[in-house]
Amino acid sequence: MGARMEKKSYSVKKLDKGVYVIDEYAMNYMYIVIGTEKCLAIDTGTGTGDYKSIVDRIAGDKPYDVVCTHCHVDHCGGIGQFRKIYIHPNDIAPVVAGNGRAGTISVANRRRYSARGFAVNPEGSLPFTLESFQEIDTSTIEFVGVREGDTFDLGNRSLTVYEMPGHSMGCICLLDKANQILFAGDNVSKILILPMDLPHKERVQMWLTGAEKILALRPYYSVIYAGHLCPAPMELFLDQVTLARKILTGEIQQEFLQADEFRGPLYRYGEAYFTLEEENLKTRDYRRILHPDLCE
Numbered sequence: 001m002g003a004r005m006e007k008k009s010y011s012v013k014k015l016d017k018g019v020y021v022i023d024e025y026a027m028n029y030m031y032i033v034i035g036t037e038k039c040l041a042i043d044t045g046t047g048t049g050d051y052k053s054i055v056d057r058i059a060g061d062k063p064y065d066v067v068c069t070h071c072h073v074d075h076c077g078g079i080g081q082f083r084k085i086y087i088h089p090n091d092i093a094p095v096v097a098g099n100g101r102a103g104t105i106s107v108a109n110r111r112r113y114s115a116r117g118f119a120v121n122p123e124g125s126l127p128f129t130l131e132s133f134q135e136i137d138t139s140t141i142e143f144v145g146v147r148e149g150d151t152f153d154l155g156n157r158s159l160t161v162y163e164m165p166g167h168s169m170g171c172i173c174l175l176d177k178a179n180q181i182l183f184a185g186d187n188v189s190k191i192l193i194l195p196m197d198l199p200h201k202e203r204v205q206m207w208l209t210g211a212e213k214i215l216a217l218r219p220y221y222s223v224i225y226a227g228h229l230c231p232a233p234m235e236l237f238l239d240q241v242t243l244a245r246k247i248l249t250g251e252i253q254q255e256f257l258q259a260d261e262f263r264g265p266l267y268r269y270g271e272a273y274f275t276l277e278e279e280n281l282k283t284r285d286y287r288r289i290l291h292p293d294l295c296e
Contacts, residue, residue: 052082263288
């Protein structure tokens with residue numbers, strides 16, 4: 001018999017300037033920011049493991065808050081371990097819908113997204129299965145709304161909330177000016193999903209309005225830590241802004257393209273892609289990340 005494969009665990013790495021990044025099996029990143037008085041955990045992942053124990057260990061004897069950059073399953077799927085969650089008011093309802101049974105963090109959604117982990121990790125290496133996910137009782141969690149201009153004061157550093165709707169109606173970024181860090185959630189990503197039920201140009205304009213505000217703050221950050229890129233290249237964010245502008249002027253149209261798990265009508269400029277078609281979300285196949293020649 002062959003040797004049993006050792007199960008993976010969350011990967012924890014200390015970055016510069018008192019920040020830890022937690023890699024949830026190449027599915028997404030969470031961040032823990034350390035201050036002299038408090039700590040801040042940014043996003044909770046998909047909820048595949050004991051994330052709270054990592055936050056507790058890194059925070060030590062310091063209190064901490066937990067904030068979600070938006071309502072999607074790979075950012076809020078682990079909230080069941082915490083008693084209080086900060087999130088934009090527009091994104092509370094999608095999380096608590098059906099008391100966790102029908103919202104973005106439903107068991108079905110967590111199982112669906114975890115397909116990414118099974119696709120990009122060796123078979124048998126993950127410490128969870130599709131049966132591992134349990135319903136989250138959102139009635140036991142206090143949700144606190146955060147809006148533009150709110151701050152998390154950690155003692156020697158503070159993080160300011162900036163609204164950037166588009167990927168979700170309550171997407172936020174967090175800016176640590178003193179340490180020149182922008183925590184962008186999914187607002188900066190290779191493939192930006194804009195899934196709202198609005199005409200394409202309205203969705204793009206909504207995102208671009210927030211993006212140009214963040215771009216104007218460029219003197220205050222030198223690195224971007226995002227939900228799926230750590231760090232996210234500054235050039236990628238600039239490509240996204242250019243792509244949005246060119247969609248609005250009609251200079252760029254959709255093409256049938258393949259990028260990571262998506263294969264269908266996409267907008268592209270440089271290294272940036274936008275997907276605005278619901279059909280793309282239905283036909284995403286995470287196996288394409290490792291096997292780009294995979295066809296339906």
